[in-house]
Amino acid sequence: MNVNKIVVHSLIKNENQQMASVDLSQDLLDINDMSVDLVQRLDASYRKTEITNAVFDDNHGNVFPKEFKDYLKHNNGDAAFLNFSQETIKNLREKVENISPAKGGFLVFTEYRNDERNYVSVFLIRDTIGMLFKKDKGKSSFIINPAEHLDLDKLAMACKIDLLKYESDSGKYLSFIKRKMENISEYFINWIAVKERESNKIFTDSLYELVNLVDLPLDENNKEIPREVFRARIFDYVKSAPTRIININDLSKFFYSHESYLVDFAEKHNITLDTEFQPDGRVMKKFIRIDLESDGIHIRFSRGELQKKIRFDDQNKNIVIIESEKFAADLRKEIEQNGPD
Secondary structure (H helix, E strand, O other), rough: EEEEEEEEEEEEEOOOOOOOEOOOOOOOOOOOHHHHHHHHHHHHHHHOEEEEEEEEEEOOOOOOHHHHHHHOOOOOOOOOHHHEEEEEHHHHHHHHHOOOOOOEEEEEEEEEOOOEEEEEEEEEEEOOOOOOOOEOOOOEEEEEEEOOOOOOEEEEEEEEEEOOOOOOHOOOOOEEEEEHHHHHHHHHHHHOOOOOOHHHHHHHHHHHHHHHOOOEEOOOOOOOOOOHHHHHHHHHHHHHHOOOOHHHHHHHHHHHOOOHHHHHHHOOOOOOOOOOOOOOOOHHHHHHHEEEEEEOOOEEEEEEHHHEEEEEEOOOOOOOEEOOOHHHHHHHHHHHHHHOO
């Protein structure tokens, strides 16, 4: 990981109180081992959460997407990044002042490169016991307190912007943590201004794409599970889920013993996937069935029949062989009774 910029500000607000204020840094943090380690751990913690994908709602009046766009117009300069972080947290203060359940914390704004992709992320960290950050009076900025260790449970909210996707306007370039605490998370989501969240059908298609690309998991004998078997096991896993909700981190842990393996792979291969969603039933059938209509022919069969009853001719790739005594008898009967037309 390469960290290019990082700055920390403090949003000061107590729960069940109306008033809020900010304590701003006036300089970016130095890039050193501590700041790089902080961003690495925050990014790793983010990948383990429930993530939702979207784009900005850049309608007039939404401060965050406007300030972010202005930052990029200034060629990602340090001064522009500091201004982007200061102006947006001031707007956040305005948004939470009248929200009684909202609480403050430290906001870490950072630009970094990870897995050959560039990101700008904002992490909201609760810091109720120790002081993870302290004010450097010489610079009038928050710096990392080396005496404290980051408690990842205090990562309250966060968002992450894929710069390549954003600048090329391709796909859902914005992602954010999806929390079940609506009264706490909703103000953060409103602040970054999101729209166009993907549908469950899109995510199920993405899961199918992921399962067909990802390295195969190993069985109890340390051998790769065949792709067809893997797809079928994914189908069974989803079908057996009590709520029929699939969590990608749980799925990853079940098949790979690594909670963020599938999320990391999806990100590296530009596959948009929420961490948790309800799979689309029709799309899920692709995991166990081939349903194809082409050139006036409609064929549907279980994937398990490939190479058994249905196969390609070894000599001519344009010939598909269906080897089934019953199918042949039923086809003859249909033609004899109703004709070939």
